[in-house]
Amino acid sequence: xxxxxxxxxxxxxxxxxxxxxxxxxxxxxxxxxxxxxxxxxxxxxxxxxxxxxxxxxxxxxxxxxxxxxxxxxxxxxxxxxxxxxxxxxxxxxxxxxxxxxxxxxxxxxxxxxxxxxxxxxxxxxxxxxxxxxxxxxxxxxxxxxxxxxxxxxxxxxxxxxxxxxxxxxxxxxxxxxxxxxxxxxxxxxxxxxxxxxxxxxxxxxxxxxxxxxxxxxxxxxxxxxxxxxxxxxxxxxxxxxxxxxxxxxxxxxxxxxxxxxxxxxxxxxxxxxxxxxxxxxxxxxxxxxxxxxxxxxxxxxxxxxxxxxxxxxxxxxxxxxxxxxxxxxxxxxxxxxxxxxxxxxxxxxxxxxxxxxxxxxxxxxxxxxxxxxxxxxxxxxxxxxxxxxxxxxxxxxxxxxxxxxxxxxxxxxxxxxxxxxxxxxxxxxxxxxxxxxxxxxxxxxxxxxxxxxxxxxxxxxxxxxxxxxxxxxxxxxxxxxxxxxxxxxxxxxxxxxxxxxxxxxxxxxxxxxxxxxxxxxxxxxxxxxxxxxxxxxxxxxxxxxxxxxxxxxxxxxxxxxxxxxxxxxxxxxxxxxxxxxxxxxxxxxxxx
Amino acid sequence: xxxxxxxxxxxxxxxxxxxxxxxxxxxxxxxxxxxxxxxxxxxxxxxxxxxxxxxxxxxxxxxxxxxxxxxxxxxxxxxxxxxxxxxxxxxxxxxxxxxxxxxxxxxxxxxxxxxxxxxxxxxxxxxxxxxxxxxxxxxxxxxxxxxxxxxxxxxxxxxxxxxxxxxxxxxxxxxxxxxxxxxxxxxxxxxxxxxxxxxxxxxxxxxxxxxxxxxxxxxxxxxxxxxxxxxxxxxxxxxx
Ligand code: HEM
Ligand SMILES: [Cu+2]
Numbered sequence: 001x002x003x004x005x006x007x008x009x010x011x012x013x014x015x016x017x018x019x020x021x022x023x024x025x026x027x028x029x030x031x032x033x034x035x036x037x038x039x040x041x042x043x044x045x046x047x048x049x050x051x052x053x054x055x056x057x058x059x060x061x062x063x064x065x066x067x068x069x070x071x072x073x074x075x076x077x078x079x080x081x082x083x084x085x086x087x088x089x090x091x092x093x094x095x096x097x098x099x100x101x102x103x104x105x106x107x108x109x110x111x112x113x114x115x116x117x118x119x120x121x122x123x124x125x126x127x128x129x130x131x132x133x134x135x136x137x138x139x140x141x142x143x144x145x146x147x148x149x150x151x152x153x154x155x156x157x158x159x160x161x162x163x164x165x166x167x168x169x170x171x172x173x174x175x176x177x178x179x180x181x182x183x184x185x186x187x188x189x190x191x192x193x194x195x196x197x198x199x200x201x202x203x204x205x206x207x208x209x210x211x212x213x214x215x216x217x218x219x220x221x222x223x224x225x226x227x228x229x230x231x232x233x234x235x236x237x238x239x240x241x242x243x244x245x246x247x248x249x250x251x252x253x254x255x256x257x258x259x260x261x262x263x264x265x266x267x268x269x270x271x272x273x274x275x276x277x278x279x280x281x282x283x284x285x286x287x288x289x290x291x292x293x294x295x296x297x298x299x300x301x302x303x304x305x306x307x308x309x310x311x312x313x314x315x316x317x318x319x320x321x322x323x324x325x326x327x328x329x330x331x332x333x334x335x336x337x338x339x340x341x342x343x344x345x346x347x348x349x350x351x352x353x354x355x356x357x358x359x360x361x362x363x364x365x366x367x368x369x370x371x372x373x374x375x376x377x378x379x380x381x382x383x384x385x386x387x388x389x390x391x392x393x394x395x396x397x398x399x400x401x402x403x404x405x406x407x408x409x410x411x412x413x414x415x416x417x418x419x420x421x422x423x424x425x426x427x428x429x430x431x432x433x434x435x436x437x438x439x440x441x442x443x444x445x446x447x448x449x450x451x452x453x454x455x456x457x458x459x460x461x462x463x464x465x466x467x468x469x470x471x472x473x474x475x476x477x478x479x480x481x482x483x484x485x486x487x488x489x490x491x492x493x494x495x496x497x498x499x500x501x502x503x504x505x506x507x508x509x510x511x512x513x514x515x516x517x518x519x520x521x522x523x524x525x526x527x528x529x530x531x532x533x534x535x536x537x538x539x540x541x542x543x544x545x546x547x548x549x550x551x552x553x554x555x556x557x558x559x560x561x562x563x564x565x566x567x568x569x570x571x572x573x574x575x576x577x578x579x580x581x582x583x584x585x586x587x588x589x590x591x592x
Numbered sequence: 593x594x595x596x597x598x599x600x601x602x603x604x605x606x607x608x609x610x611x612x613x614x615x616x617x618x619x620x621x622x623x624x625x626x627x628x629x630x631x632x633x634x635x636x637x638x639x640x641x642x643x644x645x646x647x648x649x650x651x652x653x654x655x656x657x658x659x660x661x662x663x664x665x666x667x668x669x670x671x672x673x674x675x676x677x678x679x680x681x682x683x684x685x686x687x688x689x690x691x692x693x694x695x696x697x698x699x700x701x702x703x704x705x706x707x708x709x710x711x712x713x714x715x716x717x718x719x720x721x722x723x724x725x726x727x728x729x730x731x732x733x734x735x736x737x738x739x740x741x742x743x744x745x746x747x748x749x750x751x752x753x754x755x756x757x758x759x760x761x762x763x764x765x766x767x768x769x770x771x772x773x774x775x776x777x778x779x780x781x782x783x784x785x786x787x788x789x790x791x792x793x794x795x796x797x798x799x800x801x802x803x804x805x806x807x808x809x810x811x812x813x814x815x816x817x818x819x820x821x822x823x824x825x826x827x828x829x830x831x832x
Contacts, residue, residue, distance in 0.1 A: 023800050023801075120630040121630070121631075121634065193634050194634075196634075197634045197637065200623070200624040201624065203621070203623075209619030210619045228644050231642075231645040231647075232644070232648050234648075236648075239652060242758065242762065248754070248755075248758035250755070250759075263747065265662075266659060266662060267660070267755070268656055271652055271655045275652070
């Protein structure tokens, strides 16, 4: 550990390096609308992501209505069901989770947590948000385009994605989806480069990489991954656009549609699957790694314990990030690949379980004998751990070829990925918002509403997704508008489906309470003060709350220790902020 | 475990060899890469990401070349020019490649001149580089129009697999766009160098930040990258 926390008694030199040239806004517009301040951009990202996420939530209600009460709602016909699924999935994964974790949390937290004044290139950072907004608008436009949005499934597999049998396939839907994705990637790249360079090159004095809070590690690694994974999706999107608009055959084999030979021929549909999942699997970790990081910090803060095995946690994050680039084909076991490839990808998939399990153990060991405060952020954090564990275990099932093949495309898969990359990261997002809201606004969120929100969401999520494992084992297929009578699904499954749908509506309603709480606490919330959770990380040590333009006073804060100095024996308080000089933190330093 | 002191002074000096020193160098204070400015770091990371884009394009090209059922046109015949009665395979491509590689040389000289504060030379050399780049794009346009004349389209061509035209237009088009953007950047930066913006501390129009001569080098990084990518396109597309 001595390497982690070097030189508490080394004097830290004054800051002679040239400081950031900040852009100083002169008008309301440049301050709050076309803002170059990462904090404002972070809030813009978060609000936009939540707004579009709300659309995805409403779509999930509509799908659940159909699944729970088939043949009841005439406006949900099979094509619209597919459109709902597709838009729900894509919005949730890309436009909500990725944007919120990296664009939202990343922008707000990275500069504050590493002690920088802003992102390194604020102008590009601002563009990043506006291109993201444009991408969202293009996506929304597809709801109003002739033929409606695409119904190809969020995986957008060709050839069906651009054929007339798929909703939006020969209309505008798929075009707008692909254009929107390409825009998203361009916008993200501008922001992502900023996050990476800010972490690498713009930390404050004393902030070594191995003193960074794990939140920063998680977001940083996820951003690097995104910069390497999104290119595959970008290329796939461009090529599919050409197939659709120019009649090229990158992904299109020779096809007969309605008795007519199409002009396509010679392309490789499997190629798209490879490109998609080379992006798609890392994408899972792009939303999981920031969640891992945030969870580590929330656990440590709310259990008043230093994080167990910090160094191991960092390596686990980096290791998971690297490994997740060589497992993508576990999504393609049923595509007819060579058994040896299946063997390879199953092996790499199972290997990822090792660093992941290390993280879970370390969280538990951090909690062990901790002084656990069951605050709302902590509740969400605990919910994350169990949910992620659950999703991770079903992931081991699906990672094995022989088990996956029968389970593929059943509700079991739906249950699995909702647990692991739907519910689990959303829990962290909520926890993070409850945790950092006081810093962003200066006020606490209402606790009672927070607890109701938590319990309804947590229990509800289990009531929704747990039974789906069982449905999947029965053989209920995924992406079916209505299965009708079968020989293998008992009638009771229908009752279960109705139950799930009712719970889904209730859980959805609880999210309205959360949104209300967000707005209500803005004015009525309890004054928070600068550091309501007694946390050590730099963002809680800003001279103003909410932090002002440039984040810090005349100089950026010097850092003397890691981010987890909780319960240090002999110290005056049970936490020592990262920037507190050793002399004032009694008990610090000397204990060698 | 809970009673172990959490903060220790670092009595032994930082490790000096092996992996540990690599890690501690990287993770040390403030900058992971010493003496690398933000702009340069950002360009390197962008180029890494861009490498993945070109990599995916080239791999996709190889895949469809194998998946297609019709024979692939022979590049040395397709990319041949009739000059003074003799048929010269790949002649245009050879010239284009030569021009682009030469432009990397002038670019490197421009960077050198920029750091020596030789404004005139730097600006002129960048201009020359931009001209080479424009010549490259011009020849590419010529090649495109020749092929289009001969009936090559993204969706079909007279000689065989339709994917030939699809990948050709897509990949060279994407690369040509990169070159064009590079030319525009070169011209902008050359103008700034010429005007002495980096000596006078004039602020950027969009970013309202002061620029430095380093931007010449950063533009150069991009330029060399585009050049390097071309070598791969050349090898995989024209020579295979
Ligand atoms: C209240 C919460 C949610 C409910 C009730 C819900 C419900 C559903 C339903 C009913 C389906 C379609 C199942 C089928 O017929 O195949 C689905 C698909 C999907 N959901 Fe959710 N979902 C929720 C939250 C999320 C979240 C947070 C994510 C973020 C990762 C997410 C990602 C997806 C994806 C990727 C698909 C697959 C789409 C496809 O098959 O193309 N969902 N969801
Ligand atoms: Cu995966």
